[in-house]
Amino acid sequence: MKQGILLLFCFLQLACSSQYVGKINGVSFVASRDQVTQNNIQPIKDVYADHAxxxxxxxxxxxxxxxxxxxxDRQWFGETRLGARQYIEVLHKNKxxxxxxxQIWIWRGVFTGGLKMESEEAWQALEKSYEDFILTYAALAEESKAEIFCIGTELEQFVVNRPEFWxxxxxxIRKEYKGKLTYAANWDEFDRTPFWESLDFIGIDAYFPLSEAQTPSVEELKEGWKPWKEKIADLSKKENKPVLFTEFGYRSMDYTAKKPWLVDRSEEGVNMIGxxxxxxxxxxxxxxxxxxAGGFVWKWFINHEKSGGPSxxxxxxxxxxxxxxxxAFYKVY
Incomplete structure (x- = not known):
């Protein structure tokens, strides 16, 4: 009898904790000029990240x-196929x-969501170029046994105007790569992305505006999340797909949650509490x-000792x- 009660107790404990098992606790590992070494990986392990x-x-x-x-050969090593493969190999060796x-970078950092052609001929040329680009890395993902492949990042106008292409x-991509697929939709795009049913995760770059306060409290921010969270949860239920934050992060500056997507050289004051x-x-x-499903912190540089810091x-x-x-959170989840 006692043994039966003990087994039931263990089962209930497992059932109650099952929702916390298997979260994707990731970092966005920024490409560098250099190869990755074990010294570059150890700080990722130290924060209990299990994905990159x-x-x-x-x-x-x-x-x-x-x-x-x-x-x-004009790109940084980590931005190329060879470099990406080397990064994956070292990360995988570390489990x-x-x-x-x-990802696509438009000159001077122009937002990729506005990428739009002016003629049918130009659209077809873009489609051919993008297909070559993305299938190159889908093949790499399959060769290297990468667990997830992201088919695009923040390309709203391209997606809206050319749905058949996507x-x-x-x-x-499915013929080339056998792992899980997602797309990284911008925070204001995700509910209009038309092909979630064909992917494994609803991917969102989660730069949602939450608060206009200089240093918002945790409770203020959680309140700011409520309408967005409801909308995200509804889409997850509708599509019957888990949600993955393909990017999430905040700058260590004043008003960090007002426009979290800002990547300019803003001179707002340093604010670690925010x-x-x-x-x-x-x-x-x-x-x-x-x-x-979890998410990937934006962003994590290879040279940890020289990155970030109090200023x-x-x-x-x-x-x-x-x-x-x-x-603390990655250790628990």
Whole structure:
């Protein structure tokens, strides 16, 4: 009788904790000029991250340019196919799973969501170039046994204007790559992305505006999350797909949750508390939800000792109090 009660107790404990098992606790591993060494990986392990996004890049000259330049000897090592493969190999040796996330950079950092061609001929040229680009890295993801492949990042106008292309592209990727697929939709795009049913995760770059306060509290931020969270949960239920934050993060500056997507050289004052509170709020709001798969912190640089620090107001949590928040939550989940 006692043995039966003990087994039941253990079963209930397992059932109650099952929603916390298997979260994707990731970092966005920024490409560098250099190869990755074990010293570069250890700080990722130290915060209990079990996934990393490897991000090779393609470059476009203008918003209406159709040519994607990629995998050239003029790029940084980590931005190329060879570099991405080396990063994946070292991460895998450390039992860190990988999402391959090829991204496009438009000259001067113009937002990729506005990428739009002016003629049918130009659209077809872009489609051919993008297909070559993405299938190159889908093949790499399959060769290297990467666990997740992201088919695109924040390309709203491209997606909206050429839905048939994307549906066909997903089919071609599926033939090339046998792992899990997602797409990284911008925070204001995710509910209009038309092909979630064909993917494994609803991917969102989670830069939602939450508060206009200079230093919002955790409770203020959690309140700011409520309408967005409801909308995200509804989509997850409708599509019957888990949600993955393909990017999430906040700058260590004043008003960090007002426009979290800002990547300019803003001179807002350094504010470590704002970044800490925003990290706590997102973890407390999402990581216990069954329909939520996890996410990738934006962003994590290879040279840990030289990254972030007390005077830095950028996104990285490295060598800042926010790093300890990530470590604490990733250790639990």
């Amino acid at each position: 996004a490897v991000m090779p890049f393609g470059f476009i000259r203008e918003l209406n340019s159709s040519e994607i330049i990629y995998n050239t 860190i799973k990988v999402m391959v996330k090829p 549906n066909e592209l997903i089919g071609k 970044q800490v509170n925003a990290k706590k709020a997102i973890f407390e709001s999402f990581w216990e939800e069954d329909w939520f 830095d107001n950028r996104f990285t949590p490295q060598n800042k109090p926010a790093q300890d928040i990530i470590k």
